[in-house]
Amino acid sequence: MKIQELAQLIEGTVEGNNSTDVWGLSGAETAKAGDLTFAVDEERLTSAEHSNASCVLTGIAVRKSTKPIIRVKNPKLSFLIIYNMFNAPKGREAFVHPSATVSDKARLGKNVWIGSGVRVEEGVVIGDDVIMESNSVIKKNCEVGSFCHIYPNVTLYENTKLRKNVILHSGVVVGSDGFGYVKDKGKIYKFPQLGKVVIEDDVEIGSNTTIDRGSLSDTVIGAGTKIDNLCQIAHNVKIGKNVLMAAQCGISGSTCIGNDVTMGGQAGIVDNVTIGDNVIIGAKSAVIGNVENGAVIWGIPARPIVQTKRQMAVLSWLTKNFKSIKR
Amino acid sequence: MKIQELAQLIEGTVEGNNSTDVWGLSGAETAKAGDLTFAVDEERLTSAEHSNASCVLTGIAVRKSTKPIIRVKNPKLSFLIIYNMFNAPKGREAFVHPSATVSDKARLGKNVWIGSGVRVEEGVVIGDDVIMESNSVIKKNCEVGSFCHIYPNVTLYENTKLRKNVILHSGVVVGSDGFGYVKDKGKIYKFPQLGKVVIEDDVEIGSNTTIDRGSLSDTVIGAGTKIDNLCQIAHNVKIGKNVLMAAQCGISGSTCIGNDVTMGGQAGIVDNVTIGDNVIIGAKSAVIGNVENGAVIWGIPARPIVQTKRQMAVLSWLTKNFKSIKR
Amino acid sequence: MKIQELAQLIEGTVEGNNSTDVWGLSGAETAKAGDLTFAVDEERLTSAEHSNASCVLTGIAVRKSTKPIIRVKNPKLSFLIIYNMFNAPKGREAFVHPSATVSDKARLGKNVWIGSGVRVEEGVVIGDDVIMESNSVIKKNCEVGSFCHIYPNVTLYENTKLRKNVILHSGVVVGSDGFGYVKDKGKIYKFPQLGKVVIEDDVEIGSNTTIDRGSLSDTVIGAGTKIDNLCQIAHNVKIGKNVLMAAQCGISGSTCIGNDVTMGGQAGIVDNVTIGDNVIIGAKSAVIGNVENGAVIWGIPARPIVQTKRQMAVLSWLTKNFKSIKR
Numbered sequence: 013m014k015i016q017e018l019a020q021l022i023e024g025t026v027e028g029n030n031s032t033d034v035w036g037l038s039g040a041e042t043a044k045a046g047d048l049t050f051a052v053d054e055e056r057l058t059s060a061e062h063s064n065a066s067c068v069l070t071g072i073a074v075r076k077s078t079k080p081i082i083r084v085k086n087p088k089l090s091f092l093i094i095y096n097m098f099n100a101p102k103g104r105e106a107f108v109h110p111s112a113t114v115s116d117k118a119r120l121g122k123n124v125w126i127g128s129g130v131r132v133e134e135g136v137v138i139g140d141d142v143i144m145e146s147n148s149v150i151k152k153n154c155e156v157g158s159f160c161h162i163y164p165n166v167t168l169y170e171n172t173k174l175r176k177n178v179i180l181h182s183g184v185v186v187g188s189d190g191f192g193y194v195k196d197k198g199k200i201y202k203f204p205q206l207g208k209v210v211i212e213d214d215v216e217i218g219s220n221t222t223i224d225r226g227s228l229s230d231t232v233i234g235a236g237t238k239i240d241n242l243c244q245i246a247h248n249v250k251i252g253k254n255v256l257m258a259a260q261c262g263i264s265g266s267t268c269i270g271n272d273v274t275m276g277g278q279a280g281i282v283d284n285v286t287i288g289d290n291v292i293i294g295a296k297s298a299v300i301g302n303v304e305n306g307a308v309i310w311g312i313p314a315r316p317i318v319q320t321k322r323q324m325a326v327l328s329w330l331t332k333n334f335k336s337i338k339r
Numbered sequence: 340m341k342i343q344e345l346a347q348l349i350e351g352t353v354e355g356n357n358s359t360d361v362w363g364l365s366g367a368e369t370a371k372a373g374d375l376t377f378a379v380d381e382e383r384l385t386s387a388e389h390s391n392a393s394c395v396l397t398g399i400a401v402r403k404s405t406k407p408i409i410r411v412k413n414p415k416l417s418f419l420i421i422y423n424m425f426n427a428p429k430g431r432e433a434f435v436h437p438s439a440t441v442s443d444k445a446r447l448g449k450n451v452w453i454g455s456g457v458r459v460e461e462g463v464v465i466g467d468d469v470i471m472e473s474n475s476v477i478k479k480n481c482e483v484g485s486f487c488h489i490y491p492n493v494t495l496y497e498n499t500k501l502r503k504n505v506i507l508h509s510g511v512v513v514g515s516d517g518f519g520y521v522k523d524k525g526k527i528y529k530f531p532q533l534g535k536v537v538i539e540d541d542v543e544i545g546s547n548t549t550i551d552r553g554s555l556s557d558t559v560i561g562a563g564t565k566i567d568n569l570c571q572i573a574h575n576v577k578i579g580k581n582v583l584m585a586a587q588c589g590i591s592g593s594t595c596i597g598n599d600v601t602m603g604g605q606a607g608i609v610d611n612v613t614i615g616d617n618v619i620i621g622a623k624s625a626v627i628g629n630v631e632n633g634a635v636i637w638g639i640p641a642r643p644i645v646q647t648k649r650q651m652a653v654l655s656w657l658t659k660n661f662k663s664i665k666r
Numbered sequence: 667m668k669i670q671e672l673a674q675l676i677e678g679t680v681e682g683n684n685s686t687d688v689w690g691l692s693g694a695e696t697a698k699a700g701d702l703t704f705a706v707d708e709e710r711l712t713s714a715e716h717s718n719a720s721c722v723l724t725g726i727a728v729r730k731s732t733k734p735i736i737r738v739k740n741p742k743l744s745f746l747i748i749y750n751m752f753n754a755p756k757g758r759e760a761f762v763h764p765s766a767t768v769s770d771k772a773r774l775g776k777n778v779w780i781g782s783g784v785r786v787e788e789g790v791v792i793g794d795d796v797i798m799e800s801n802s803v804i805k806k807n808c809e810v811g812s813f814c815h816i817y818p819n820v821t822l823y824e825n826t827k828l829r830k831n832v833i834l835h836s837g838v839v840v841g842s843d844g845f846g847y848v849k850d851k852g853k854i855y856k857f858p859q860l861g862k863v864v865i866e867d868d869v870e871i872g873s874n875t876t877i878d879r880g881s882l883s884d885t886v887i888g889a890g891t892k893i894d895n896l897c898q899i900a901h902n903v904k905i906g907k908n909v910l911m912a913a914q915c916g917i918s919g920s921t922c923i924g925n926d927v928t929m930g931g932q933a934g935i936v937d938n939v940t941i942g943d944n945v946i947i948g949a950k951s952a953v954i955g956n957v958e959n960g961a962v963i964w965g966i967p968a969r970p971i972v973q974t975k976r977q978m979a980v981l982s983w984l985t986k987n988f989k990s991i992k993r
């Protein structure tokens with residue numbers, strides 16, 4: 013494809029030879045002749061110029077280049093759009109591997125692909141165009157919406173509901189019992205975990221993340237939310253829409269998280285609190301109370317980031333001047 | 340059932356219409372007419388009154404209600420007792436799925452239920468009434484005691500011993516090699532991990548938690564202990580009885596934890612230390628030394644919680660008054 | 667074997683009865699008569715003397731003993747060498763379990779052992795003497811080098827490359843999509859994850875650890891590196907050689923770690939930074955910038971350990987003397 017044609021598709025403008033041919037997409041590091049790459053800033057533009065790429069997607073304000081470039085508002089987004097144009101997900105045909113165990117009391121939609129060793133128990137309802145890879149286990153009465161993709165070795169406990177276009181990476185466990193016990197006279201009794209997990213449209217969940225079923229209500233993950241690897245979502249948690257949660261975060265029981273929240277890696281939130289919309293929580297924070305809409309917090313315990321940074325600066329100053337303070 | 344009859348079973352007293360019929364149990368949020376729910380305090384009693392529940396279990400000191408109530412000492416415990424009365428675990432009949440691989444050198448007790456794709460290797464001994472769900476793998480010479488429940492996709496390495504009534508949730512790995520190496524002249528050699536893991540009666544382990552085998556001694560989890568999801572128990576660790584460990588905790592090698600210890604989420608303990616009985620460790624703490632019986636600790640590093648809180652208050656005050664201090 | 671003969675094999679010197687017979691190896695705790703054990707210091711030598719062991723491996727500078735001893739420079743290393751002499755890994759014969767699903771477009775080396783329920787997709791190339799245990803899944807075009815050992819329930823996504831002698835423990839996921847999204851007008855779009863994961867020779871990866879594929883470049887784990895359980899390695903991360911990473915660490919996207927780095931448990935490193943060679947990072951640290959060769963750092967945020975400890979001491983002193991400071 014000529015870069016002039018590509019530029020039109022993404023509403024960009026070409027500088028340099030606009031009849032350059034583009035054959036593929038790649039990062040600067042691995043680009044071959046004929047590849048289009050992208051550069052979000054001038055430093056990366058320099059890297060791209062040193063690569064074998066034939067053309068570079070870059071931003072409006074970035075300097076001129078020695079290579080042909082296409083200027084767009086958001087080069088990363090445009091790169092993604094081009095990628096998706098040429099890599100439309102291929103429909104798989106209906107297929108059930110002979111080693112899979114599918115209950116005759118389960119209902120399968122059209123074009124469902126079921127890999128080796130998969131187990132689908134009774135009462136399960138699977139929508140159209142679903143992929144369920146090897147050795148995953150879908151227990152009784154689960155629902156898996158259209159276009160869901162379940163990678164290998166995933167487990168869904170009873171009654172889990174996945175809406176449409178949910179991606180679960182390998183090792184994810186959804187619907188296991190929450191950590192609920194009652195102590196009486198030195199003994200610990202397991203409290204019933206009767207709720208379920210509902211995962212709404214367009215959610216993606218990273219490898220080996222665990223999401224517990226509710227005890228008496230449900231655990232809910234809102235539409236468009238993306239959760240990274242090795243996160244823990246406890247029972248009765250409600251997570252809003254379009255939340256981004258980095259790896260190894262932990263959310264304790266019955267906590268509610270608003271929409272468009274962003275969490276850095278290894279952050280934790282205590283139980284029974286409410287986090288507003290548009291909150292940003294820094295990596296490794298320990299959130300121990302409610303958080304207002306739009307707050308940007310960090311620290312152990314988490315406070316407004318300005319305050320945490322000021323405390324750190326004060327402690328540094330005090331340490332540096334400790335001798336004179338001591339006097 | 341009439342609530343009067345229910346009240347007698349749990350030694351409670353009825354207020355309001357004692358011939359109210361109860362058909363089911365649920366949380367206030369999801370209660371239907373005919374359901375019994377519970378309220379541990381007055382705030383929750385108000386929620387329960389606004390629900391469709393027909394009757395509320397509540398405590399001795401809680402106010403009167405507009406709904407029929409049963410008063411008991413511990414409403415959560417009584418709710419659990421009623422639940423268990425009406426939901427006795429059903430015995431499963433002996434069953435081995437044809438796709439399971441059970442060694443003819445393994446010994447199975449009565450009423451063992453083995454799901455699809457399960458592997459049971461030679462020398463394994465399984466007690467009565469055990470459930471082993473799909474795609475779990477039990478390696479050589481493991482022992483699985485009566486009434487254990489192993490959820491899908493669990494792995495037990497060689498020689499792991501589960502006593503009675505142990506619950507392992509999906510993705511749990513027990514008995515993998517500990518992180519033991521010897522460095523010599525810039526190279527790293529794997530040290531033999533020859534011990535095993537012993538898990539005593541009534542232990543429950545959350546999804547994707549990992550427990551390593553001992554190197555030269557055993558890793559031991561004491562009776563009645565409950566471990567949440569995504570925890571890491573290193574080689575040679577000994578955990579006492581009735582310990583509650585929240586999600587994402589990590590215990591380093593050869594550390595000993597006493598009885599009745601409680602750990603908040605994401606806490607960590609260094610190697611080779613001893614934690615006494617009845618210790619409470621706050622969430623996200625880093626425990627870097629021995630801890631006495633009954634201590635309540637928090638922080639990074641963990642100290643008596645009063646001390647950690649005082650340090651935080653002092654730092655806040657100093658930050659607030661920094662200008663005058665600087666002068 | 668006589669201890670005199672053993673001593674010669676490891677260049678040690680015998681004290682006490684040099685014709686003592688040794689039949690086995692074990693830790694002091696579990697030693698039986700006839701066993702050789704080891705003691706790295708005098709405290710452990712006392713334990714060893716109270717054990718049933720017949721002989722003790724110990725260091726050059728340790729005191730004399732009531733038991734026959736063999737003195738060597740590094741008793742732990744010598745113990746390991748003896749262990750390996752008598753426990754050479756046994757070759758397994760070529761074997762494919764009938765319930766495994768091996769594509770006829772996969773290529774298998776000599777003496778490959780494939781357990782029940784394993785899936786090997788098309789284009790996979792497996793070297794000699796590889797063991798792949800039950801229910802593991804190897805997706806398209808992966809390469810698994812000679813002498814690799816893949817434990818049960820592991821997943822390798824497409825194109826993952828394992829060089830020689832790599833050990834992956836149960837529940838490990840290699841090659842899942844990185845956490846890469848582009849936000850535009852309130853919606854979140856998945857960015858393509860086109861790179862792969864390369865794991866070099868002699869790497870060992872602990873249970874339930876997750877390693878994401880690169881987005882536009884590769885994720886690389888250097889030769890000899892050992893990663894403990896439940897760690898998270900994000901997309902595009904490059905880890906050097908002979909790194910030791912304890913459990914529950916998290917490395918964010920595109921970060922580079924040098925050679926011979928040691929990380930304590932639950933430490934985290936932000937994205938896009940460079941950690942030099944021979945760096946030591948204390949447990950639970952939050953590394954938020956580049957780190958020079960040889961640095962020893964600790965804390966949240968991580969600083970040179972001396973500085974972090976000094977700050978802690980200053981804060982303790984200020985708290986203790988708070989009343990007089992306030993005046």
